[in-house]
Amino acid sequence: MASDGESTEPGTLRPGGRTARVRAAVLDAAGDLLAEAGFDRLDLAEVARRAEVGKTTVYRRWGTPSGLVADLLGDMAEQSAPRTETGSLDGDLLANADLVRRTLADPRQGPLFRAVIAAAGTDPRAAEALHRFYAVRVAEWAPCVRQAVARGELPPDTDAEEVVRSVSAPLYYRLLTTGTPPDAAAAERAARAAAAAARAGVFAAAGPEPAEG
Template sequence: MERDETAPALGRNAQQADAPSPATAPGTRRPGGRTARTRAAVRDAVLGGLVELGYPGLSVEYVAERSGIHRTTLYRRWGNLEGLLVDALDLAGEDSWTPPDTGSIEGDLRALARMTAATFTDAAAAAAPTAVIAAAFQSERAADALRAFYEERFARCEVIVARAVARRELDRNPDAGALVRAVVSPLFLKLFITREPVGEQQADQAADMALAAARAGVFDIPPTSAGAV
């Protein structure tokens, strides 16, 4: 076994949705000591495996070997590869990331776009998120986790718009979520669909595009109605 670092940043250990039986789900009754260490080792192995092999190369077998936890145990607690992945993703989503704060909305959006581009350009950093995106094509639970992850991320970004409004940089009140999605969407398109190179130029253009559209009122929230979701 090559990995021994005991996952320091394990933290809160969010509740996950274990399949087998809701009452007796293994790992829920006695979450201390060995149980916790097991989970940590497994998460490390999953994330590490994603970096090394990517999602298509990942297997329960591999996680078992790398984590030192027996295959049967993995199946008992996580059900299958999907479960392992989702659990590991939970962890990833629990970081304390905050959107950039440069003083201007243009700066913030550009920084956000550049961060996104940089993340997915760096092989090591991109491995895990890319893997989850790939997994979402094959697993409903992974898709759910992915959606939740980005929803939360985009929500965190809304402060950018709020600050801009407060600063009077924007005389409108655009849908912050739509704006943020607009910023990153061209990057994701190039990264995962058309597989074109993505650099700072593309990032800046994406940010500028979103801002221009916002200024033109494209993202304005229809003033009417209340409950309209």
């Protein structure tokens, strides 16, 4: 597929038409290659070959493997499943934990995230893209904690984002330290532990320093 003559920064491509089809094909190919071979072997020429896109198009639009990863993660954040609302804190956090579990256990998504996390340790642009991805996902789920505060389930000054992070953190830790995706029992433990800690005020804002006598 030949170049279409456009010059656009990653993540700012216009929706619809050939541009969108090219971007979708390239990001799909990049995700497959990341999952198969890791960040170190993410070759733009190979991505172009798999996507059936001209190499000049890929090099011009994304420039580097880091630029491609940044756009891929941005797209994944936009396409991620929406937040589940169950009407209870426990149910909402369990839904979040189960979504993380299923993502990490997925034969394509799991290796892809491991590759990007590894890349973030050495590549600043990959790290920035990963941070943006998780900022979007945490912001998507934080309202379930705020709703629990409004229902009186949690202290009023609970840090919603920290509660959400505390759900997924042990699941990622299990994956990274054992190489084994978390199972349903691990997801349930993570959700219950986060809910219990939130109710106990662990994630509430610190109060004022006591006055010195």
